[in-house]
Amino acid sequence: PKPVYAQPGQPDVDLPVSPSDAPVPSAAHDDSILRPSMKLVKFKKGESVGLRLAGGNDVGIFDNKKVVVVVSSVVDCRFHNNTALKLPTHFIPLIHMATKTFNKVNNVDFANIIREEAVLFLLDLPKGEEVTILAQKKKDVYRRIVESDVGDSFYIRTHFEYEKESPYGLSFNKGEVFRVVDTLYNGKLGSWLAIRIGKNHQEVERGIIPNKNRAEQLSSVQYTLPKTAGATGAGLLEVQGPEELKRNLRKSREDLSAQPVQTKFPAYERVVLREAGFLRPVVVFGPIADVAREKISREEPDLFELAKSEPRDAGTDQRSSGIIRLHTIKQIIDRWYPIVVFLNPDSKQGVKNMRTRLCSESRKSARKLYERALKLRKNNHHLFTSE
Secondary structure, X not given: OOEEOOOOOOOOXXXXXXXXXXXXXXXXXXXXXXXXXXXXXXXXXXXXXXXXXXXXXXXXXXXXXXXXXXXXXXXXEEEOOOOEEEEOOOEEOHHHHHHEEEEEEOOEEOOOOOHHHHHHHHHHOOOOOEEEEEEEEOHHHHHHHHHHOOOOXXXXXXXXXXXXXXXXXXXXXXXXXXXXXXXXXXXXXXXXXEEEEOOOOOEEEEEEEEOHHHHHHHHHHHHOOOOOOOOOOOOOOOOOOHHHHHHHHHHHHHHHHOOOOOOOOOOEEEEXXXXXXXXXXXXXXXXXXXXXXXXXXXXXXXXXXXXXXXXXXXXXXXXOOOEOOHHHHHHHHOOOOOEEEEOOOOOHHHHHHHHHHHOOOOOOOHHHHHHHHHHHHHHHHHHOXXX
């Protein structure tokens, strides 16, 4: 099986982190059960917290400011043997915190938090509030951060289009996948350092993309669509015969199916690269999709079966194509992320020749099938697994 990305609409799933130590105590800052590798530091926030954070969700959050930090109150440093050190000089020697990862800050779990979220959390703390840091020594991990500049690492799928604003930026379309490796690029809020993932799941290009907050703002502008023009004016009613009404209804249904779906996804959706240990549904689109589905299910019955369809109306010719009920579609969706194959037509005449050769008895219009395929590719190409 090939690695696949999580389905749009699935809940966010953080990338798995494999800590080298056992989980920290769940009790809020329980001093009596601190392990030897842990330290509990308390101080009150002044004009700033006085920390420069390194790391990220992939390795943990560390303090990288190797200086003595001035704080606004007496500090209580508590160690694993429950001995406390009072520092009335208003100084806290955080130089020793550099090799310790923050497990909790004010009882908030920092284990899998990205660096940007950690910074925003500390910035939001009001001046004068007590800050309690439960840290754990991980010198080897900190050495990796210093030597290899590792930190954040998670995958996102984009749900809006973006044009780069600088030579170091990356432009992207809907449906592209990136691995984010730094959520505080150059130590500033606003941009993420990310790597584009290619079709073969290879990392192909590195650059800057907007952070989550900016992406949501840009995405909301794109989802604010203008009202559809050309609607029929009030009072302009036209009497239609049964055949004409049926033709117009069929045309409206075809046009509607070709329109882009405007479901509101988050600008960036967290996804996970993983191996598919199950059979994935296959969805085939294109002007000869009906022929391809029949051929595949007939020649490979052990691997493929057609979705159950029903006649459009009672008394309809059973030989005509049926419809797939919404309940059936939901069952397929519940089987997780589908493989979407688009059979790309080369020309209208090519569609006609192929359908004449493969299904000469079909009465479907090659022109309409070709036009619908072009609309489908234009509006929904980001959903295709392959063309």
